[in-house]
Amino acid sequence: MTFKLLVVVALLAIVASLASGLYFLVHDRQRNDRTVRALTVRIGLSVALFIMLMLAYMTGLIRPHGL
Helix, strand or coil, X not given: CHHHHHHHHHXXXXXXXXXXXXXXXXXXXXXXXXXXXXXXXXXXXXXXXXXXXXXXHHHCCCCCCCC
């Protein structure tokens, strides 16, 4: 149960970072790097989530199931 909560929190953080990147892209008129920083955070969170899911699969915390 806590692993599912951790995955949901990570997905929400990824979406929030993507939204902030969009906001900075639309509203920043200056040449700031806030958009790049927000999207870099999103990439880092996505990679961390992928690695976390692979480790959970290898340790047996999650198992695939067929239909």
